[in-house]
Amino acid sequence: MSEQLAGGRMSEQLAGPTLPVLGKRVVLTALRxxxxxxxxxxxxTPDAERFLxxxxxxxxxxxxxxIREFAPSGWRGEHDERVWAIRESVSGPLCGVIxxxxxxREVGFWLHPDAQGKGLMSDALRTLVGHAEGCLVWPEVRWRxxxxxxxxxxxxxxxxxxxxGIREGEWRNVERGPEHYAVKTNREVPEALPWPPLE
Structure with a gap:
């Protein structure tokens, strides 16, 4: 998920989704x-350096x-990325971002280390993809x-x-390297491959 945006000013209020999006285990809200x-x-973290x-x-x-500029400006329509905070309750601490x-048509996400291993991200992704399909009318959502x-x-x-499969991707806008790609769609995906071993 990119955090780079040229220009922009600090917003007085943090723009974001008006209503929370409710999953089974998580609540998706505006960042604070x-x-x-x-x-x-x-x-x-070391994983952030390697993978984000x-x-x-x-x-x-x-x-x-x-939090103050990039995420709110997306909700104001100044660029094309909309960001939600992942929480376990509406008033709870930040668990991650999606x-x-x-x-x-791409999703990106990360979790705070102390929120990992609880199944929160699977619920957040399932919830948001459903939100994209139902509200944004996307034919597919891509992941890498x-x-x-x-x-x-x-x-x-x-x-x-x-x-x-694996393709060459751009990394931090300066470096290229191999990335895994996948897609979520309601149609058949004839080009789909078996997932590699994930142990």
Whole structure:
């Protein structure tokens, strides 16, 4: 998920989804000022360096920009990515982030380390893909991850994405490398391949 946006100004209010999107285990809401610290914690781990398409080295100022400017400006229509906070309750702490990029019809996500291993991301992805299909009228939702990110692959497989193999992808806008690709759609996917072993 990209956090880069040229220009823009700090918004007085954090624009975001008006109503929460309810899953079975998670609630998807707007990001809040109070989420900055946990965003910075999540995006400075070794796994974040390896697998997230975010600035590196990641600084607290990157988290401030993401929450105060990038995410709200997407909801104002200034770019094509809409971002939701993942929580276990409406007033609960940030567990992670999930976003839809309209131009690419692509989903991206991450979880804070202390929220991992609970099945939250599978529920968040299943919930948001349903939201995309029902509300945004997308014919399909695409997913990708860097080779080696088996946790993300497990989530995509568990939520019914069809695996399309490995392709060369752009990384942090400067580097290219191999990525896994998959798609979620209501149609048959004749080009789908078996998912690789995820142990």
């Amino acid at each position: 000022e109070s989420d900055i610290e946990r965003t910075a914690e999540a995006c400075t 398409d975010t600035p590196w080295p990641y600084k607290r100022s990157d988290a401030e920009f993401f 976003g839809l990029r309209e131009g690419l 991850c860097r080779v080696g990110n088996t946790a993300s692959m497990r989530v995509a497989k568990a939520t019914g994405f069809s695996y399309l």
